């Protein structure tokens with residue numbers, strides 16, 4: 001696990017670097033408060049920090065305060081390193097957002113157990129976050145999490161010239177699969193279907209379970225043609241091979257609706273979902289196992305696969 005060590009005293013930094021590395025931490029160093037703050041705000045910034053109180057620029061309490069104010073989605077556990085151990089200073093540090101403090105000069109073993117306590121909190125927080133955002137059956141994002149992603153992408157889209165596309169995918173005749181093979185087989189099919197479809201996405205796309213057997217993919221910087229290629233791959237991933245389950249091999253196909261917007265479209269998340277849902281409905285009407293693309297006015301037309309044949313029509 002990465003730990004930020006922020007201290008303007010190079011001797012103290014060297015010593016901390018030495019002991020922390022020995023305990024298995026990956027140490028990131030900052031020599032002043034401003035760099036410490038910048039490192040903690042990075043997308044993959046450390047989740048543990050040891051901050052000296054007295055530093056040029058921002059002091060340790062300022063860094064704590066600013067990090068809490070930034071409202072990061074992840075929790076950063078911050079330990080203040082201080083020679084001021086009178087109660088009023090400790091209270092001030094913790095009010096600013098510090099989680100703990102270690103008196104200077106510190107005893108290595110004390111630092112080790114305090115970091116270990118911080119690590120437990122960070123691990124627990126990450127596990128809670130995983131449970132809150134993941135669907136228990138399939139492991140992909142749950143409805144709330146995928147809609148959060150979409151909302152953020154819609155907000156980000158106004159600053160990029162690219163399209164944003166969404167793909168609604170719904171397993172065909174899933175009720176029949178449950179009725180024929182049983183609900184547990186249905187669960188296995190759902191797990192395997194999400195695994196196969198997720199494998200067709202780029203690593204900056206997001207995929208979630210919107211409801212029952214309905215799945216939603218969010219594709220940033222992807223135009224309708226690109227989304228059609230991805231959707232066609234998803235469709236093929238299901239149609240081309242049956243799903244082996246403990247209850248027999250199950251043939252399952254998927255119907256897909258696509259909707260895209262570019263930065264010039266003022267669109268609400270609900271409009272975009274409505275368009276994609278309309279396209280999905282059109283794909284079901286066309287006989288399933290096919291892809292439809294929504295027009296910008298919300299109508300939908302066949303695009304590929306199924307009875308219509310590949311690339312039969314695209315809006």
Ligand SMILES: Nc1nc2c(ncn2[C@@H]2O[C@H](COP(=O)(O)OP(=O)(O)OP(=O)(O)O)[C@@H](O)[C@H]2O)c(=O)[nH]1
Nearest residue numbers: 170171172173174175176178183184186187212213
């Ligand atoms: N096994 C299993 N079944 C589920 C799960 N969630 C939803 N379902 C089932 O999915 C089925 C969805 O049925 P319908 O909405 O009628 O849709 P369908 O049978 O797929 O038909 P079309 O969508 O029109 O092709 C229902 O029988 C639900 O019980 C799940 O987590 N596991």
